[in-house]
Amino acid sequence: MEKSSIGLIGLAVMGQNIARNISRNHKISVYNRTASVTEDFLKEYESNMLVGETDLKAFVDSVASPRKIAIMVKAGKPVDMVIEGLLPLLDKGDTILDFGNSNYHDVIRREKELADKGFNFFGCGVSGGEEGALNGPSMMPGGNKAVWEDLRPIFESICAEDFDGGKCVTYLGENGAGLYVKMVHNGIEYGVMQMMAEAYETLTHAYGLNPGEIADIFEKYQTGKLQSYLFEISIPILRKKDESGKDFLLDKILDKAGQKGTGRWTALDSLDQGVALSVITEAVFARTVSSMKDKREVFSKLYDKPKPNFETPLEDFIVELEDALYAGMLVSYAQGFLLLKSAAEDKGWDFDYAEISRIWEGGCIIRAKILSTLHTAFGKNPQADLLEIPEIAKDLSDSLPNFRKVVGECMSNGMPLFCLSSALTSFEAMTNARGSANFIQGQRDFFGAHTFLRTDKEGVWHADWHEGGAITKVK
Numbered sequence: 001m002e003k004s005s006i007g008l009i010g011l012a013v014m015g016q017n018i019a020r021n022i023s024r025n026h027k028i029s030v031y032n033r034t035a036s037v038t039e040d041f042l043k044e045y046e047s048n049m050l051v052g053e054t055d056l057k058a059f060v061d062s063v064a065s066p067r068k069i070a071i072m073v074k075a076g077k078p079v080d081m082v083i084e085g086l087l088p089l090l091d092k093g094d095t096i097l098d099f100g101n102s103n104y105h106d107v108i109r110r111e112k113e114l115a116d117k118g119f120n121f122f123g124c125g126v127s128g129g130e131e132g133a134l135n136g137p138s139m140m141p142g143g144n145k146a147v148w149e150d151l152r153p154i155f156e157s158i159c160a161e162d163f164d165g166g167k168c169v170t171y172l173g174e175n176g177a178g179l180y181v182k183m184v185h186n187g188i189e190y191g192v193m194q195m196m197a198e199a200y201e202t203l204t205h206a207y208g209l210n211p212g213e214i215a216d217i218f219e220k221y222q223t224g225k226l227q228s229y230l231f232e233i234s235i236p237i238l239r240k241k242d243e244s245g246k247d248f249l250l251d252k253i254l255d256k257a258g259q260k261g262t263g264r265w266t267a268l269d270s271l272d273q274g275v276a277l278s279v280i281t282e283a284v285f286a287r288t289v290s291s292m293k294d295k296r297e298v299f300s301k302l303y304d305k306p307k308p309n310f311e312t313p314l315e316d317f318i319v320e321l322e323d324a325l326y327a328g329m330l331v332s333y334a335q336g337f338l339l340l341k342s343a344a345e346d347k348g349w350d351f352d353y354a355e356i357s358r359i360w361e362g363g364c365i366i367r368a369k370i371l372s373t374l375h376t377a378f379g380k381n382p383q384a385d386l387l388e389i390p391e392i393a394k395d396l397s398d399s400l401p402n403f404r405k406v407v408g409e410c411m412s413n414g415m416p417l418f419c420l421s422s423a424l425t426s427f428e429a430m431t432n433a434r435g436s437a438n439f440i441q442g443q444r445d446f447f448g449a450h451t452f453l454r455t456d457k458e459g460v461w462h463a464d465w466h467e468g469g470a471i472t473k474v475k
């Protein structure tokens, strides 16, 4: 029997869909720890392009050499357990692919451990959820470049297409580069979702709109610069009625958001890298605060909130909010790309930011018109920071008056704006040539003799801050 081009371990929702996607063009063998899952899957999707095995050795033997075996199981320890079980059955030169949301530190470790033993390890971020896995995800691969050309035909046959019909996959680099980019992608997803939630909350509480009315506004946004998958799915979410057919389902969903950890990883990494990733970090905090439902219930009874009194007529506010969301998203992307740049320098990756924007144009959760803007911007200015690219600066400057107005009006009316306000603050600070850190330096020098630099003289200085005290050049 002809052997399969690739094998896949893990047949939960993502594995099943990616296996079905691959089987359209390549023969694939599948295996799942719980055998009945494999049997049920084969019964449902019987095809001569799908080979199912319930014995791990038979599964490995059914894949053509040098083997490519993808793992799509729960991230963390389970991936290491699967690798441990696989290695004795593989030959040197075989490649293990990790399609799950593994932490990039684990990917770097696995790449090294497997290379030392003569195997290749490829960590490939796959975004797009269940639907993307079946019909075309955005794929972010990283690993040994020598095997990339061998993997490429399979990846290009299953991934989504960008706005120009190109493939939403590109080789990103060695040592966890793929999963790093996927992690930042997920962080950006957190920020965008939170800004949209803030828009929803403002329209609900300040203007008293019901979800159906907000859906009409989001539908309008979907025809403009905010056009995106996340706005697209929000329209049916907002319009969905409960079982009675009368009430909106959204009004009955508990306001506690879950998280699997990739936003937190991105925020933690930004602290390690020394990059001010405030929007994504605030989005993680917003989910944390959302989970503190009991405390919020108690505290809400202790403090009076102003009754929202927005002076701006709704018709105008809708236009202003569109600008605020657009500007907030641009700032969040600017921060995300700063993190990618810092990591590239730190880890020796040679990221192509136009390519990263391009592969996010299709298939993934953050796919949006804005990515085409970023793709074009980085295409002309490959190594620039987003905020210094003229087209981005113009878009931001045009949106800025409304961005400031929306944040100001929301804050003065007691609306919590984790991400929109932090995006604006970040923008204001990053475009401030003279900030307030001279004051901090004065305090640090007073209590800890931490010294300071001066704008009028060379050298390192320390002052005796009491009246008449000396100001001394220490270096």
Ligand SMILES: NC(=O)c1ccc[n+]([C@@H]2O[C@H](COP(=O)([O-])OP(=O)(O)OC[C@H]3O[C@@H](n4cnc5c(N)ncnc54)[C@H](OP(=O)(O)O)[C@@H]3O)[C@@H](O)[C@H]2O)c1
Pocket (backbone or CB within 6 Å): 010, 011, 012, 013, 014, 015, 032, 033, 034, 037, 072, 073, 074, 075, 077, 078, 079, 081, 082, 099, 100, 101, 102, 126, 127, 128, 129, 130
């Ligand atoms: N769901 C999404 O939208 C999405 C999107 C992008 C990426 N991802 C990532 O894709 C991966 C798969 O996600 P998923 O939602 O399809 O599945 P999942 O719920 O994360 O994991 C379930 C799968 O892992 C297997 N598994 C768990 N522990 C195992 C172990 N110790 N040894 C062997 N197999 C083990 C399970 O096998 P049994 O059937 O035997 O329990 C099952 O096949 C994850 O890393 C996830 O983070 C998910």
